[in-house]
Amino acid sequence: MSTKISNWPAGTPMWVDLGVQDLEAAKGFYADLFGWQFLPGGQFREFGGGTAVEDYLLAHLGGRAVAGIGLQQDHAGWTTFLATDDAGVTARKIEAAGGRVTAHPRHAANSARTALAKDTAGAAFGVWQAGTHIGAERVNEHGSLCWNELRTPNYPAARSFYAEVFGHSYQEIPAEDRLYATIRRPHDGNEVAGLHCVSPLDPARGHWLTWFASDDVEATVRIAAERGSRLLEPLTEGPLGHTAIVQAPQGEVFGVTDAPRTSGFFRQPPDQELR
Numbered sequence: 001m002s003t004k005i006s007n008w009p010a011g012t013p014m015w016v017d018l019g020v021q022d023l024e025a026a027k028g029f030y031a032d033l034f035g036w037q038f039l040p041g042g043q044f045r046e047f048g049g050g051t052a053v054e055d056y057l058l059a060h061l062g063g064r065a066v067a068g069i070g071l072q073q074d075h076a077g078w079t080t081f082l083a084t085d086d087a088g089v090t091a092r093k094i095e096a097a098g099g100r101v102t103a104h105p106r107h108a109a110n111s112a113r114t115a116l117a118k119d120t121a122g123a124a125f126g127v128w129q130a131g132t133h134i135g136a137e138r139v140n141e142h143g144s145l146c147w148n149e150l151r152t153p154n155y156p157a158a159r160s161f162y163a164e165v166f167g168h169s170y171q172e173i174p175a176e177d178r179l180y181a182t183i184r185r186p187h188d189g190n191e192v193a194g195l196h197c198v199s200p201l202d203p204a205r206g207h208w209l210t211w212f213a214s215d216d217v218e219a220t221v222r223i224a225a226e227r228g229s230r231l232l233e234p235l236t237e238g239p240l241g242h243t244a245i246v247q248a249p250q251g252e253v254f255g256v257t258d259a260p261r262t263s264g265f266f267r268q269p270p271d272q273e274l275r
Contacts, residue, residue: 009187013148015135019072034143064137080208081126123206147211149194213259217242
């Protein structure tokens with residue numbers, strides 16, 4: 001089991017946040033799917049658009065935070081947050097690079113300073129300057145975050161934007177049927193995310209896709225379907241194992257993939273191994 005107990009390096013996708021209209025339904029769905037337990041997260045309620053303490057919850061596995069869920073009035077969706085050492089500086093870089101800051105940097109008590117933004121292709125994301133809450137504390141195991149992937153119709157512009165804002169570099173992955181690169185953070189060059197070129201006709205257009213690990217992808221997909229989900233990309237087996245992309249009953253989309261058999265997530269050893 002992999003846990004994180006110190007701040008994530010800048011440029012790393014390190015937290016995911018779900019906004020939904022029916023919080024109780026989302027709790028039941030993800031508890032059944034991944035075994036999540038929920039604790040109040042009132043200091044984070046603005047991330048999910050809520051107005052009361054009970055409007056935002058922290059999902060936990062084994063006593064450690066793995067995601068946030070809050071009320072949101074429009075469409076449901078997962079938001080990927082990238083670590084920063086200074087949310088204000090990053091917000092200025094986003095605008096200088098042609099992106100748009102949709103929620104300017106703000107404090108959530110002493111827990112974090114965050115902002116929301118869109119890149120030049122319209123993909124929404126967040127930035128996270130850690131305080132007492134570092135973001136994801138458990139990764140690379142069933143029900144926890146294991147990968148984040150930017151799917152964009154404007155591949156060259158996305159490369160330029162994230163390089164300018166976060167200092168990312170890229171490693172192309174040769175493939176005949178797609179244009180794909182891994183994203184490397186500046187801190188140590190480790191691969192921390194994916195960049196996937198999609199068709200401009202893709203209905204989702206530019207978006208960050210959250211991937212959760214599963215010990216049994218087939219069983220996870222079956223449970224999701226039994227609880228009202230549909231598959232946007234069917235269960236397949238590739239070089240990295242089984243994968244599927246799910247649209248949950250409230251409309252949010254996420255990927256499910258085999259739990260990494262190595263350090264996997266962010267390609268670095270965790271701070272602490274629990275066995």
